[in-house]
Amino acid sequence: MTNMAAGNHCTVTEFYLAGLSEKPELQMPLFLLFTGIYVFTVAGNLGMITLIVFSSHLHNPMYYFLSSLSFIDFCQSTVVTPKMLMSFLAEKNLISYCGCMIQLYFFIIFxxxxxxxxxxxxxxRYVAICNPLLYNVTMSYQISSGLISGVYVFSVFSASVLTCFALKTRFHESGVINHYFCDLSPLLKLACSNTYISELLILVFGTVNIFVPILTIITSYISIITSIMHIRSTEGRSKAFSTCSSHISAVAVFYVSAAFVYLQPSSVSSMDQGKVSSVFYTTVVPMLNPLIYSLRNKDVSVALKKIFQRKIFISSSNVKIPQDFPPSILVCQVYKF
Structure with a gap:
């Protein structure tokens, strides 16, 4: 560490990340485990985006939002996991001050x-099930794009405010962050200046960014369940539930782990417990989301089957056929008459 202190200022040029575990015998098994998780996460989320782009029957707001979620999961995992993987192999898990702030900024955004x-x-889902006749108007391309744009604008604004106050904070030169990435709460424990405003902002933004979506989700699903109960056919009910079940599963894992980390007072929360909870929403949830939506969503399963069938058809059509081969036999073989 380099101390460039002037007067009462405490300045560092790099931090030391404690990592997920300090036990030497666990480093290689953890490296292999999280490498597999990261590869699966990247393949799953990029595969989901590609599937939605190339499947015309998935070109609707529901899957537009899902592709955005896959992009966010891919970016969130990429911001955190590669540095964590390096920590399992490096003797000294160092991160520069600038690198830490950049990681913090993009982690908050996503x-x-x-x-x-x-x-x-x-x-x-509320509009699709409760007001199906107005769905195309209520969730038009302009409105859907506006909602996603609003999400990113607010995310960048929140991250900019929180990171700005983190940049103004002065840190001790023995900067050991008890975490496997640069997160606000463990970072502020190294401060040698007043962090009251930063901690207040964490609580305010944490409350807004957790409770506002949760209230939206709860309100939406109360209306959805009420509407489903009025559906007479069993098939109609099961189809309505199937479109929501995957989303509910993703919500439950993400919000429970995030709330456990960010909605506890610093005096109560344990950093070791926080690290375990952080693993869920930074690495496990981004891996699970594509799996949840592909296994529990019939439209995605149908799109996957069509893609594979198209590949099989293309590969079979590449077989060289003699020029004197009877066309009628070819037609019968292709369409299996």
Whole structure:
């Protein structure tokens, strides 16, 4: 560490990240585990985005929001996981001051964006089930784009405010962050200046970014359940529930782990427990979301089958056929008459 203190100022040029575990025997198993999780996360989320882009029957607001969620999950995992993987192999897990602030900034952006995107997706399901005749008007392309744009604008604003106050904070030169990435709460524990405003902002933004989407989700699903109860056919009820079940599963894991970390007073919360909870919403949830939506969503499953069938058809059509081969036999083979 380099101390460039002047007067009462405490300035550092780099931090030391304590990592997920300090036990040497766990470093390689954890490295292999989280490498597998990250590869699965990248493949799953980029695959989901690609599937939605190339499947015309998925071009509607529900899957537009889902592709945005996949992009957020991919970015969130990429902001955190590669540095964590390096920590399992490096003797000294150092991160520069600038690198720490950049990681903090983008982590906050995508974390807040995920909170509000899940809320927007709940509202989309409410309109689709409770007001199906007005769905195309209420969730038009302009409105859908506006909602997602609003999510990102507010996320950037929140991250800018919180990171700005973190930049103004002075830190002790022995900067050991008891975490595996640069998060606000463990970072502020190293401060040698007053952090009252920063902690107040964390509580305010944390409350807004967790409770506003949660209230939106709860209100939406109360109306959805009421509407489903009025559906007479069993098939109609099961179809309505199936469009919501995957979203509810994703919401439950994400919000429970996030609330456990950010809505506890610093005097009560344990950093070791916080690290375990952080693993869920920074690495596990981004991996699970594509799996949840692909296994529990019939439209996504149908789109996957069509993609595979298209590939099989294209590969079979590349077979070289003699010029004197009878066309009628070819037609019968392709369409299996």
């Amino acid at each position: 974390g807040i964006a995920e909170c509000h995107t899940l809320g927007v997706m709940a509202y989309d």
